[in-house]
Amino acid sequence: MALSKQICLIFTVCLIFTACTKEKPQITYTETKVEAPFNMPMIKAPEFSECPTISIVDKGAKKGDQKSIENALKSAIDEANSGGCGTVLVPKGEWISGKIHLKSNVNLHLEEGAVLLFSDNPKDYLPPVHTTWEGMECYNYSPLIYAYECENIAITGEGELRAKMDTWKKWFGRPPGHMNSLKRLYNLAAKSDNVEERQMVNDSANLRPHFIQFNRSSNILLEDVTITNSPFWVIHPYLSNDITIRRVKVKAHGHNNDGVDPEMSQNVLIEDCVFDQGDDAIAVKSGRNQDAWRLNTPSKNMVIRNCTVKNGHQLLAIGSELSGGIENILIDNCVVEDNASLFHLLFIKTNERRGGYVKNIIMNNIKANEVRNGVLGIETDVLYQWKDLVPTYEKRLTPISDIRLNNIQLKKGDFISKIMGQEEQPVKNISLENVKVNSLLGEQMIHENVIGFKMD
Template identity: 55%
Template sequence: MPAISVPRFSRVKQFAISEFGADCANQQKTSEAITRAIDAASDAGGGVVFVPEGIWPCTAIHLKSNVNLHLSKGAVLLFSETPEDYLPGVKTSWEGMECINYSPLIYAYECENVAITGEGTLQAKLDIWTSWYERPKAHMKAIESLYKMAAEAVPLQERDMTYEGANLRPHFIQFNRCRQVLVEGISIKNSPFWVMHPYLCKDVIVRRVKIEAHGHNNDGVDPEMTQNMLIEDCVFDQGDDAISVKAGRDSEAWKLNTPCKNIVMRNCTIKNGHHLLAIGSELSGGIENIFIENCHFENGSTANREYVEGTPDADSFGNLVYLKTNAYRGGYVRNVYVHNCSAEKIGGSVIAIETDVLYQWRELMAAYEKRFTHIQGIDLYNITVGEVSYISKIDGNELAPVNDVRLRNVDVGYVRECEIDNRHVVNFEWEYR
């Protein structure tokens, strides 16, 4: 893994939003002040946009190159719950498919040397977004139409998903096609969708960040087709996965041909979540070189199911490592290392792999090209878990078996179901501690 290029802001001017007209009692004035401060910092060749102590209501924030959004201790950026405040739509993605959608609450597109730092808090109001957690027929038809547009290579500008009823919730933070990114020290509370989404980025550091987001699809960090990334000393308290590594969906990702690789996560605590490490199911561009070290998973039990009851794989929630794909994804997964990690009571397995995860899309996908995902080289070493249902539960594909899985020095206190439940796996090794 090459050295990560770190953003630098040591010799730049500071631009306080209070000097640009921000008003704790006025959302519009605060949003306009933040925009003007970002523009001024950018025009100066770089700068720190400073958010002082206080609760500052705002709408979407669009960062620019060479800008560091810095929240002082006691500062809260409180983001509007009104979807119209995140229009016009921007170039973004939804579960591995590119589209025009509501702006992420904080958005950076094709930026370089960009950061969010400080001891303050980013907080989303959830009033409307919570009602959008539901998946009525209109919402499901919108996702189906987006899938068809992506499969047929419809131009991005024609994939506008901001129409009424589509209800595709925005990410909290998305860095889209950015380079040299830093998120450090801040706290994040609540999120409409995925919390932090580095998409097609290079050289990303997420350090000492605390996330508390218990809503639907509230993953902590979703690196997608991103390369050279470090996540360290963070605390995740999630309604979904702590980290979910992705690489695009199906034919569109095959054309982008950009793997997600060189991702390191270390010294993190997962207070609550579905999985410590999830991979997929959007992995069509390929995923490789994932290293997880010295992380502790406090609660991955079956109790953490507020938004998963009734889903086809609800019983699998709560795994230390969970990889999911299907016969239409293609791509590959290789070189995944999870070392010196621990968990308390988890609902699923130390490692779980599923290769036939289609949810409600099985009938839709039947008309599309099949491409199997090749999975090889999964290494778990020095693992301690108090209680699990399985140590290993792998359901490989008969035509593309999972290869080379090693569990070494694995110590499990109590197994509720059975230790090993594997199908279509070649070269599986398991050593007790």
């Protein structure tokens, strides 16, 4: 073989060897130490600065062409995942899509001025996925953005996630077919742990999908994005851990439009966010009844701080899906704007079917103008439409204890504290310190079955 051919062959082999042995880019991490009056672990979040960026335009996305955009998003996510890690870039402009399924080591990044608009065609969220409905596991329409058994995932950037709502609005009314499907789901969940038999997509079930669900995932970052409208709960970390939600703006005024619903999740930081809601701003949950007893995973170690609420039902709700237990929750230094129309600042709700427990809930340094009810509400018989819809298969009461409120300033409300405990299971150890209501319209305290209430 001629020398030149030998050199060329050696060079080619070297190139192939280099390409094959080149290390894939790696995720790095930031760890945030969060001060709390309980043992709060460091929160781990993914960092993508060493990872390549893949624009959906380079993958064939064309504005106004939903199919090309969906294909480009999927292709970019697949490439980022298979390449070790990557940022999927959505550039400035409006891009319409159906469901997005994230994979490990992927950051979905929306450039400032980008709008990712989600279709309201239910068929765009099929086939059904393993998800939940109000604390019960089932197979239903995919959340608009869905991550299942992923790690190191992020949604970042100063762009906007927006849901088209024409179809979902029609489903808000919960027609008879919907209620029948809910009864079926409740009965299946009570009698069997076979989630695959709980297929909830049919012509009349109308179980609306979540906007974002992180399901059984870890090391999650949601940062800087604006989220507008939602078919159901807006941000739903479920059976997940190490979650950072930072500088997110949510505006969603539909039915069940809670802002963030951490459920059976742990090590959560929610900070510097703005919530403008049709339901609770933050609602901590831990599953419903038999499903949660089976999964046996409490929600715990959560800090919510420096947030603003423009509207909603509660600043912080606990329950009513709390059957796995909830503990170590701190909400600190938050403001409720003057025109907001909340019911309570802190509302803990359960019923005879839930079991679980609630303990060590701390609310500090809150300012609000007016609420329709009061500062603190604890209700132990909240069943809503379920009271007569389905039976109690097993009665389990919820121990509630160690609730502390400090430095709360409210201009107007009906009461400071309304606690409706149960004779068999009194509420215990409630402490209110420097909790002020300037204009009190009703009784200061309304209490039944409470042990160890202190107010300074």
